[in-house]
Amino acid sequence: MGSGVDKSVLRRLPKIDLHLHLDGSVRPQTLLELAEAEGLTLPAADVDRLLPFMRVEGDCPSLVDYLSKFDLVLPAMQTAYSLERIAYEVVEQAAEHNCKYIEVRMGARLHLQKGLSLDEVIESFVTGLSRGEATYGVKARGIIICMRNHAPQDNLEVIEAAARFMERGVVAVDLAGPEDGYPPELHQEVFDLAKKHGLPFTIHAGEAAGADSIYGAVVKLGTNRIGHGVRLKEDRDLLERVRAERIPLEFCPISNIQTKASTNWETYPIREYFDQGLLITVNTDNLTVSDTNMTKELAVLTDHFQFTLPEMEQIMLNSVEAAFLEKEEKRQLHEEIVKSFAELL
Numbered sequence: 001m002g003s004g005v006d007k008s009v010l011r012r013l014p015k016i017d018l019h020l021h022l023d024g025s026v027r028p029q030t031l032l033e034l035a036e037a038e039g040l041t042l043p044a045a046d047v048d049r050l051l052p053f054m055r056v057e058g059d060c061p062s063l064v065d066y067l068s069k070f071d072l073v074l075p076a077m078q079t080a081y082s083l084e085r086i087a088y089e090v091v092e093q094a095a096e097h098n099c100k101y102i103e104v105r106m107g108a109r110l111h112l113q114k115g116l117s118l119d120e121v122i123e124s125f126v127t128g129l130s131r132g133e134a135t136y137g138v139k140a141r142g143i144i145i146c147m148r149n150h151a152p153q154d155n156l157e158v159i160e161a162a163a164r165f166m167e168r169g170v171v172a173v174d175l176a177g178p179e180d181g182y183p184p185e186l187h188q189e190v191f192d193l194a195k196k197h198g199l200p201f202t203i204h205a206g207e208a209a210g211a212d213s214i215y216g217a218v219v220k221l222g223t224n225r226i227g228h229g230v231r232l233k234e235d236r237d238l239l240e241r242v243r244a245e246r247i248p249l250e251f252c253p254i255s256n257i258q259t260k261a262s263t264n265w266e267t268y269p270i271r272e273y274f275d276q277g278l279l280i281t282v283n284t285d286n287l288t289v290s291d292t293n294m295t296k297e298l299a300v301l302t303d304h305f306q307f308t309l310p311e312m313e314q315i316m317l318n319s320v321e322a323a324f325l326e327k328e329e330k331r332q333l334h335e336e337i338v339k340s341f342a343e344l345l
């Protein structure tokens with residue numbers, strides 16, 4: 001198997017990661033230090049022993065099981081200092097894999113447990129991203145997540161807060177969390193408000209639930225992008241519409257297998273969708289929880305799906321098209337990707 005792409009080349013390729021959760025990407029060493037400073041109890045006192053509690057190991061039965069991993073880190077993400085630091089370190093980790101542009105997402109309401117306001121949470125987050133961008137030269141923007149299991153009323157406040165940061169690094173909003181039992185339509189009003197503010201959005205759909213969930217996101221809510229969308233092939237008409245409208249799919253291969261969006265690589269539809277002309281992008285989802293990075297994700301493409309370097313370049317250019325950036329910023333990013341690939345090929 002494999003398409004003969006040299007693994008050392010994969011790390012050096014220029015990359016874009018559009019689907020990356022802040023709380024799923026905390027370094028274990030950072031969690032240890034934050035817990036120590038804040039007097040929080042952890043199940044282990046060193047990195048090696050802590051890691052199994054932070055990432056999915058072996059078989060993970062479902063998305064709900066996967067999401068339980070986030071309970072461990074959230075208590076240590078309740079201060080301006082920790083949010084700023086973790087955001088900065090996500091940019092640092094992206095730089096290690098030659099990412100040129102990343103969109104990092106966070107559920108603002110998950111960080112209110114120690115008295116921070118929504119605005120303070122978002123402020124700390126975008127400050128960390130900009131400090132990371134200034135240090136590492138990785139362009140970093142923020143997406144603010146509404147949780148599907150939170151009341152729409154609470155999510156309306158999240159949208160209002162996100163809108164106040166549109167000039168300071170927030171480029172979009174999202175809907176995440178447990179998919180079964182929480183169809184996108186529950187939050188129709190929330191995303192209508194995002195539209196009113198001119199805030200684009202992406203919706204997690206077609207990961208744990210089927211094509212109905214993607215239908216809700218695309219047809220009812222009018223989403224700009226789809227988080228995952230793996231199960232799109234269950235509705236051929238909808239697939240055709242997503243293709244024709246060039247609605248990007250944010251695939252996260254390693255996470256998608258862990259959460260059982262597909263049971264194995266044989267049934268994972270990335271090659272099929274790519275060849276059909278869907279706007280496929282490849283992303284990490286959660287660096288720590290999924291024990292991944294962009295180099296590993298690209299290795300999956302060569303090892304299991306025989307993607308060639310020019311095809312990987314196309315995937316990165318799809319990400320440029322899908323990015324929540326202004327036209328001129330996209331033009332520059334496009335140029336940078338093409339130039340770096342030309343130097344490496």
Ligand SMILES: O=c1[nH]cnc2c1ncn2[C@@H]1O[C@H](CO)[C@@H](O)[C@H]1O
Pocket residue numbers: 021022023024063067070105106107110145176177178204207255259285286
């Ligand atoms: O793959 C995913 N699907 C759905 N929800 C997710 C995924 N990864 C993380 N989160 C959820 O988003 C919250 C904010 O980052 C996390 O706390 C987790 O509940």
Ligand SMILES: [Zn+2]
Pocket residue numbers: 019021176204227285
């Ligand atoms: Zn996600």
